[in-house]
Structures are given as C-alpha cells and as structure tokens.
C-alpha cells in the first residue's frame with residue numbers, strides 16, 4: 001500500500017543538493033488512522049459521495065448541513081480560474097440530493113478573472129451554471145481618482161531588472177514592498193469612496209452594478225452568501241522570483257479585500273500558496289471576519305496523487321456566523337490515505353491518435369521517420385537537453401531508498417528546481433510531465449481526457 005508515500009521519499013532536489021527552491025509534497029497532515037483513499041481513478045471521482053457521507057455520519061454535522069439547505073446561497077468568485085469551485089459545488093449538491101433528498105439552493109452572482117482562457121470558459125458556460133456577471137478585472141472596481149492614486153504610487157516604485165546586483169535588488173524589493181504597504185493603507189482608509197458599485201461586465205458588454213453589502217443584507221433572512229477566491233500566489237510561490245510584498249499582485253489583493261468589505265459575503269473561502277502572509281488577511285479583513293487558516297497538503301490529503309500544497313483561509317462574517325470547526329476535525333473526517341500514484345494519469349494507449357501525433361511531432365524534429373519512431377522509446381526522440389534531464393532523474397531515482405512506486409518529473413525544468421516523485425507535480429497547463437516507469441510524457445490536456453474527468 002502506498003500509504004503516505006509522498007512524505008516518505010526524498011526529492012531529487014534534496015538528494016542532489018541542488019539550489020532547489022522546491023519543497024516536498026507533504027502528506028504529513030494525513031492522520032495515521034485515516035480511511036484508505038481511492039485505489040482507482042473511478043473511485044477517486046466518487047469523492048463527492050464520500051465527502052457527503054463522511055459529513056453526515058455525525059448527527060451534529062448532519063444537523064448543521066441540513067440548516068445550510070434552508071438558505072438560498074448566492075455564490076461569487078474572484079480569481080476564478082477554471083471554475084473548479086462551481087464544479088465542486090454542483091458535485092456536492094448532487095450528492096446531497098442523492099443521499100439526503102435535499103438541495104443547496106444557489107445562484108452564481110459573478111466571476112472575475114483577468115486570464116482570457118478562464119473568462120472564455122465562463123462565457124462559454126450555459127444555463128444556471130453560468131454566473132450572472134463576468135467581470136474582467138478587479139481594477140475595474142476603482143473610481144478614476146482612486147486608480148490615479150494607485151497608479152501614482154506604482155509609478156514611483158523602482159523597477160526590478162536582470163542587471164541588478166543582489167544588494168540593489170534587495171533594496172529595490174524593500175522599497176516596492178513599502179510602497180505597496182502604503183497603497184494598502186490608503187485603500188483601506190478610503191475604500192468606501194475609492195470603489196465603484198459598477199465594473200465592466202463581459203456578459204452584458206457594459207458596466208454592471210452590484211449593491212454594496214449585497215452579500216449580507218439586501219436579500220432577506222432566507223439568503224446567505226459565499227465568496228470564493230484563489231488569491232494570487234505568484235509572489236509567494238516556491239517557484240518564481242519570490243517578490244512577496246513587492247509583487248504587483250498586491251494591488252488586486254488590496255482591491256479584493258476592500259471589495260469584500262463592501263459586499264460582506266457571509267463566508268469567504270480563500271486559497272493561496274502556503275507562504276502567503278496570513279497577517280495580511282488579518283490586517284484587512286480580521287475585524288469583520290473571523291478567519292480560520294488551514295495548512296492543506298493539497299489533493300494528496302484526500303488520496304489524490306496530485307501535489308499542490310496550499311494555504312486555505314475560511315472567513316466567517318462576525319455579524320452572522322460563528323465558526324466551530326478546526327483543521328484537526330477537517331483532517332479527521334475528510335482525509336484519506338494515498339494509495340494511487342501519479343502514474344494513474346498515464347492511461348492513454350500508444351495507438352491513441354493524440355499520443356501518436358505527439359510522437360510524430362517529436363520524430364519530425366529529430367528527423368526520424370515516423371514508421372521507425374513508432375517502435376522507439378520516447379526518450380530517444382526527445383531533444384538532447386531533455387534526454388539529459390531524464391538521465392539525471394534516473395540516477396536520483398536509483399539512489400532513493402526505498403524506491404517510490406512511481407517517479408514523475410517535469411522535463412521542462414532543471415533537476416532540483418521542481419519537485420519530482422510518486423505524485424503528479426501539479427495540474428499545470430505547461431510542462432512536459434514524464435514518468436520513469438511508463439517511459440512516457442503526458443500533459444494536462446491528455447490527462448484531462450479521461451472520461452471520468454469531465455464535469456459532473
């Protein structure tokens with residue numbers, strides 16, 4: 001059994017003592033007495049049934065869940081990404097219907113994403129699953145005067161350049177962080193006049209209005225509201241330049257905080273990188289919301305072989321709700337041991353058209369005839385640099401003791417920079433994800449072709 005496999009094996013970055021910024025995918029928070037996780041992809045996709053059953057197994061939790069179904073929920077989403085929150089909401093609701101004969105009545109008020117692909121996904125959604133409004137940018141909530149003020153602060157910041165010495169860079173980063181701190185303080189002091197009630201909406205091709213406080217007050221006692229935000233993690237990621245408070249994503253973060261203060265949704269569900277500074281959320285929202293932080297080892301906590309350690313923060317509007325849960329309780333009820341490895345995502349056959357096309361393209365670049373390439377291992381067809389990376393990973397894999405049941409790495413990254421091991425590194429759109437066992441690369445679109453991965 002692959003129980004807690006992710007935490008048992010050293011990462012190549014550590015073994016190689018490379019200048020690694022990666023950190024291990026940790027399953028440490030999985031309690032040792034957790035129930036066994038899924039052992040097939042089919043079982044993995046039965047997670048909503050498992051989650052609802054687990055919550056309902058306790059009479060007090062069941063009573064609280066039933067109470068939630070007495071309200072009509074208004075859901076909004078900032079930093080919307082690929083709409084996973086909406087998919088989860090639907091999947092859980094379907095199971096609540098099956099198991100309890102109840103429904104979480106809900107409507108989607110808006111989504112907001114600056115990424116064009118994510119917005120296309122929202123605009124292409126149909127029926128009740130489509131949010132009422134589709135906003136493009138958090139900056140759109142600013143009045144012209146506030147935008148000018150914030151632009152002014154940003155224009156005074158030193159720019160970071162590749163030519164800088166480490167000392168110059170450190171000094172510039174400190175100045176940038178101080179300037180963003182000033183911006184946050186200004187916005188926090190003036191948000192009631194700095195934010196507009198309207199933002200440009202792509203669904204209605206014009207400015208659409210949200211009433212202030214619409215999350216908490218204007219819809220009557222039978223209504224409740226939930227706001228979801230996958231806050232930017234770029235400045236706080238284990239990857240990238242580690243710009244932290246000096247990263248330009250601080251500006252939309254402040255605007256988001258102030259917009260939540262105006263809208264007052266009952267519950268906030270926020271996720272970001274593990275290193276995201278929790279005091280920032282406390283500073284801008286703590287007086288209005290009771291904030292509960294969760295360190296989440298990612299999908300591995302629920303038995304999914306995907307690494308994505310995250311920080312979650314739940315916010316409860318103090319005037320409406322009290323939180324009685326804890327991370328310990330969450331882990332006790334919902335965590336599952338890891339029994340699958342990331343190899344489970346390499347499920348397409350060699351004669352699958354998409355696999356053949358990819359191999360054909362590799363062969364073409366290497367000037368190898370496809371008829372000959374068909375029977376050659378993938379690694380021979382990769383460019384020299386990628387072959388070298390595979391060789392280095394093989395060496396690290398053979399040094400591991402015990403050897404993990406799977407070894408999955410990203411051939412677009414130098415050894416030691418990205419974590420490699422028994423789970424899929426992360427559901428990223430880029431990267432050449434390679435399995436040493438399967439001797440094959442796979443990317444996210446291919447992994448997502450599995451019929452069980454379609455929306456429920």
Ligand SMILES: [Zn+2]
Pocket residue numbers: 132133134201202203204207208
């Ligand atoms: Zn609209």
